[in-house]
Amino acid sequence: MHNTVHFILQGKGGIGKTLVSTILAQWLAGKDEKPLRCFDTDQENATFARYKAMNVKHVPVMTDNRMIDPKRFDALMIDILEEDGNCVVDNGANTFSPLMAYLLENDCFSLLEDSGRKVYIHVIVGGGDTLHDTAMGFVSTAKSTNVPLVLWENEHFGLLQSASGKQFTESNTYADNAGRVVGRIVLSQRNADTFGADIKKMNIARLTAEEVRASEKFNVMEKQRIKVVFRDLFEQLDKVQW
16 A cells, blocks of 8 residues: 555544544554654644654644634645655544635645545544434535545444444445445444453553553553454454555
């Protein structure tokens, strides 16, 4: 995989955008001889930028009076276009609308494609109480662009099903846009006391799976569970029609 640009876009906060960014970045890291480049546009909680091993660059687009200046997204586009290689762009809820408006208004997706880059938008749909809002975010993103979509189904908030028991991927909402989806990744609901606690510990420490393997702060079973999670996710990513 070479010269791909991955935008993680979902308007709802706290749905797992940074988690998806870190997983995707770790999977992409070994896919190209050129170094992976990562960007964080979140202005309030730049968590992705705190993962030192990923060398994430924070993109400051908020002015001193706490307004988003869309012209400051120019720096992000220039950075992406200046060098070859794969890129991951994490985006916070506070910059979702401004960034999406900027990308569409400036026809950035076409610009990236014309420069020889393949663009993907990663959209997270959550279960439980988050399903309605995130499903609407999926539809909005699908209808506003022609970019291939990768759907991440986040079961950590509950299963992705309606009150009638119908799965999100069986719904008309999904069916109307399924042709745009090149891959589905399931963030499976696992035992919260074991797998959940270990992933939380890893995320709080801002560590990659590789760093966990080398860390003395994780015991052998914690390392094993994290290995199981990432093996599953990487196998799913391998099956996406990139």
